[in-house]
Amino acid sequence: MKGLKIALSGINDTDNPGPGVGVARSLKESNLDVTTIGLSYDIQDPGNYMGFVIDKSFVLPYPNKGWQAIFLHLLKIKQKMGLDMVLPNLDAELPLYIKHQSDLEKEGIKSFLPTQEQFDLRAKEHLAPLSEALGIFYPKTFKTTNVEELKEALKELDFPAVVKGNYYKAYIVSNLSDAIRRFSEIANEWGYPILVQEMVKGDELNVVGVGDGKGGSLGMVAAKKMTTTAMGKFWNGISIEHKALMEVAEKFLKKTSWRGAFELECMVDGNTIYMIEINPRFPAWVYFATGLGVNLPQRLVDFSMGKEVDTQSNYQAGKMMIRYTYETIADIQELSHLATQGESYE
Numbered sequence: 158m159k160g161l162k163i164a165l166s167g168i169n170d171t172d173n174p175g176p177g178v179g180v181a182r183s184l185k186e187s188n189l190d191v192t193t194i195g196l197s198y199d200i201q202d203p204g205n206y207m208g209f210v211i212d213k214s215f216v217l218p219y220p221n222k223g224w225q226a227i228f229l230h231l232l233k234i235k236q237k238m239g240l241d242m243v244l245p246n247l248d249a250e251l252p253l254y255i256k257h258q259s260d261l262e263k264e265g266i267k268s269f270l271p272t273q274e275q276f277d278l279r280a281k282e283h284l285a286p287l288s289e290a291l292g293i294f295y296p297k298t299f300k301t302t303n304v305e306e307l308k309e310a311l312k313e314l315d316f317p318a319v320v321k322g323n324y325y326k327a328y329i330v331s332n333l334s335d336a337i338r339r340f341s342e343i344a345n346e347w348g349y350p351i352l353v354q355e356m357v358k359g360d361e362l363n364v365v366g367v368g369d370g371k372g373g374s375l376g377m378v379a380a381k382k383m384t385t386t387a388m389g390k391f392w393n394g395i396s397i398e399h400k401a402l403m404e405v406a407e408k409f410l411k412k413t414s415w416r417g418a419f420e421l422e423c424m425v426d427g428n429t430i431y432m433i434e435i436n437p438r439f440p441a442w443v444y445f446a447t448g449l450g451v452n453l454p455q456r457l458v459d460f461s462m463g464k465e466v467d468t469q470s471n472y473q474a475g476k477m478m479i480r481y482t483y484e485t486i487a488d489i490q491e492l493s494h495l496a497t498q499g500e501s502y503e
């Protein structure tokens with residue numbers, strides 16, 4: 158196989174979709190000669206069976222097994238078929254890749270990720286001072302590690318409120334019993350801390366982009382959420398023009414010198430902008446930007462390879478993204494091969 162070999166994770170294209178399939182699709186529709194390699198943590202990830210987007214899949218050990226286990230698997234992939242670049246797309250694995258970027262570079266495997274300082278700066282518990290520096294607001298938020306702290310936090314907030322994990326999942330709760338149930342559910346799956354946040358009103362507006370690491374942008378696209386999943390994931394949306402929101406994104410890049418992909422999640426009520434979350438990677442809706450003519454995954458890859466990149470963010474507002482379910486038929490032997498061999502068929 159010729160051309161670039163790019164591995165990417167987050168190929169869990171379900172009702173809680175990961176970004177990987179959208180990233181792979183963007184790369185396949187670029188002018189790059191690329192072989193896409195899926196990095197999967199579950200043999201039932203749909204991306205493992207989407208050969209029209211992902212050419213080959215490998216099963217990795219979970220991030221809680223540590224860097225060395227993942228790194229050895231990446232080296233095996235490089236030895237078997239070559240590996241030019243890795244694009245990690247899941248929050249839980251990013252700290253490992255960020256900390257050990259030099260290990261990848263020594264093996265000739267590129268990445269384009271934020272620094273540890275940048276990653277820490279956008280952590281949910283640190284967003285209040287960053288939001289203030291950007292001239293916007295952050296909802297009242299409490300960090301909790303047990304039910305008693307949860308109860309105390311909710312005394313300071315009106316219902317409905319939001320109970321959310323530090324990495325994944327967020328639920329709107331309308332009473333104490335509902336809050337305790339969601340608190341326990343998130344803690345059992347993702348651990349502590351659990352954040353309890355004021356519910357703010359407004360439109361859910363997001364910005365996806367790539368920072369060049371020097372305060373500049375390689376392109377950005379803004380969209381409004383129209384419908385979401387039960388967990389608040391972007392399902393259908395519309396491209397928008399919003400000068401104030403894009404100015405916030407530009408300030409964010411200048412303030413942090415952000416390096417790599419990012420997503421700003423905001424609630425906008427008239428002239429008031431609330432920062433809800435900053436994701437340090439591409440969101441699952443990244444292909445929307447590609448469909449609008451701003452192929453951010455390609456720009457990230459090209460820039461990391463030292464190529465000249467078109468950094469314009471010109472796109473048409475009023476275009477809709479419609480996400481839908483789709484059935485792919487596969488042989489049970491494909492799943493068996495992934496389970497026993499740790500990789501998909503050639």
